[in-house]
Amino acid sequence: MMHTLFADSFATLGRLDNVTLVMVFHPQYLESFLKTQHYLLQMDGPLPLHYRHYIGIMAAARHQCSYLVNLHVNGFLHVGGDPKWLNGLENAPQKLQNLGELNKMLAHRPWLITKEHIEQLLKTEENSWSLAELIHAVVLLTQYHSLASFTFGCGISPEIDCEGGHTFRPPSVSNYCICDITNGYHGVDEIHASPTGSIPSTESVCEVEALMEKMKQLQECRDEEEASQEEMATRFEREKRESMFVCSSEDEESAPTRDVSRHFEDTSYGYKDFSRHGMHVPTFRVQDYSWEDHGYSLVNRLYPDVGQLLDEKFHIAYNLTYNTMAMHKDVDTSMLRRAIWNYIHCMFGIRYDDYDYGEINQLLDRSFKVYIKTVVCTPEKTTKRMYDSFWRQFEHSEKVHVNLLLVEARMQAELLYALRAITRYMT
Numbered sequence: 001m002m003h004t005l006f007a008d009s010f011a012t013l014g015r016l017d018n019v020t021l022v023m024v025f026h027p028q029y030l031e032s033f034l035k036t037q038h039y040l041l042q043m044d045g046p047l048p049l050h051y052r053h054y055i056g057i058m059a060a061a062r063h064q065c066s067y068l069v070n071l072h073v074n075g076f077l078h079v080g081g082d083p084k085w086l087n088g089l090e091n092a093p094q095k096l097q098n099l100g101e102l103n104k105m106l107a108h109r110p111w112l113i114t115k116e117h118i119e120q121l122l123k124t125e126e127n128s129w130s131l132a133e134l135i136h137a138v139v140l141l142t143q144y145h146s147l148a149s150f151t152f153g154c155g156i157s158p159e160i161d162c163e164g165g166h167t168f169r170p171p172s173v174s175n176y177c178i179c180d181i182t183n184g185y186h187g188v189d190e191i192h193a194s195p196t197g198s199i200p201s202t203e204s205v206c207e208v209e210a211l212m213e214k215m216k217q218l219q220e221c222r223d224e225e226e227a228s229q230e231e232m233a234t235r236f237e238r239e240k241r242e243s244m245f246v247c248s249s250e251d252e253e254s255a256p257t258r259d260v261s262r263h264f265e266d267t268s269y270g271y272k273d274f275s276r277h278g279m280h281v282p283t284f285r286v287q288d289y290s291w292e293d294h295g296y297s298l299v300n301r302l303y304p305d306v307g308q309l310l311d312e313k314f315h316i317a318y319n320l321t322y323n324t325m326a327m328h329k330d331v332d333t334s335m336l337r338r339a340i341w342n343y344i345h346c347m348f349g350i351r352y353d354d355y356d357y358g359e360i361n362q363l364l365d366r367s368f369k370v371y372i373k374t375v376v377c378t379p380e381k382t383t384k385r386m387y388d389s390f391w392r393q394f395e396h397s398e399k400v401h402v403n404l405l406l407v408e409a410r411m412q413a414e415l416l417y418a419l420r421a422i423t424r425y426m427t
C-alpha cells in the first residue's frame, strides 16, 4: 500500500513532499487525503487551475506557512499563472481580492461569517462568484488552513529546493522562494521555558497508565449518573470559555514578521486579538446544522464528488485507531479521540448535545490543550517544545495521528460555518 501511495503521489506532484512522508504513518488516511487533494487541484472543477493554487497560497499565507506557499507558488507558475500576482493580493484580479475577507474570517473567526458576506461575493456586478466556484474556493481555503496546521503541528521542514531546506534552488523560482525558516522547529526560539515544560520526568512515566485509568473510570460512571440538560450545557459553556484562556507563555512574544504574509495579508487580524479580549463565541448546535445532514449534501449538490471525498476523509480521521496507547495494546481509545475532536469543535463554539464536556478536562491535560489550541488556532506559533511537552510516552506516529484529528476537526468546523452561511443565503 505504501509503495503505490508513494508512486501515485510522485506521479501527481512530481515529488514526494514532506507532508506525504509524514502522513504515510497513516496510509489509509494519506490515500484519502491525496485523492481529495488531487481532485481539488487537478480534476475538472468550477475554478481554473491557476486560481486553485493561488487560493491555496492565500490560505497558507494567513498562517505564514512558507512551506505550503512555496509549494503552491511552484504549482501556480507551473500551470501558467501570472508571476505578477505573486507580488501580493492587490496584484491579483479583483475577484480573488474579494475573497480575501472570507479567507481571513474563515481562518480566524469563522463564527462571524454571515449570509451578507456570501451575498457580497455572489452579487457583485462584475467579478462575481458563482455558487459552484464559491464552494470550490471555500473547500480549498479550509483545506489549506488546516494543512498549515498540520505542517506546523508536525514540524515539517522546507522542501529540499527551498531556503532552509537543503542545497540547490532552481533559478526560476528563486525570486519567489519566500520560504524562510518555516516554523519553530529549528531550535532558535526554543530558549524560553514554558511552565508545562517543567513537569518532572518521573511523572510522565506513568502518564499513559494514569490516562488509561481515567478513561476506565469515566466509562464506568457514564453508566451510573446522567447529568441534566442544563448541567450539560453549563459544562460546554465552561469548557468553551476556558479554552479561550489556554495559552502558553510563548504566546506572549510577538511572532517575527515573515515575508510571506507581507505579500498577502495584513497580519493584524488573527485569532489572538479575539482571545485577548475574551470575545464571546456564540454556540453553534450540531443538531441545527451538521456536516452529515446539511453540509455534505450542499457541497455534493454544487461540486459533485467533493462532498463524498471530504466525508470519507472526515470519517477516516475520526475513526482511525490501532487500539494502542503508547506501549499498551488492545485499548479502546474512542473516548480519548472523541474528546480531542470535540475539544476542537468546542473552541469554535460547536456543541454536541449528547456529549459531556466534563470528560475533556479529565482526559486532556494542560500541555496537551496548549498544543491543540496553538496548532489549531495559531499554527505558526507552534514550537518543538510544545510538541515534546505533551504525551511524552507516546509514539511519534501517535502525535501525527493527533494532528490528523486536529486538521480534520478544524476543517470541518470552518466548513460548517461557511456552509451554514451559504445555506442561509440560498433560503
Ligand SMILES: CC(C)C[C@H](N)C(=O)O
Pocket: 320, 321, 322, 323, 324, 325, 326, 333, 336, 337, 398, 399, 401, 402
Ligand atoms: C491518538 C492516539 C490516542 C491513537 C491511538 N494510538 C489509537 O490507535 O487509537
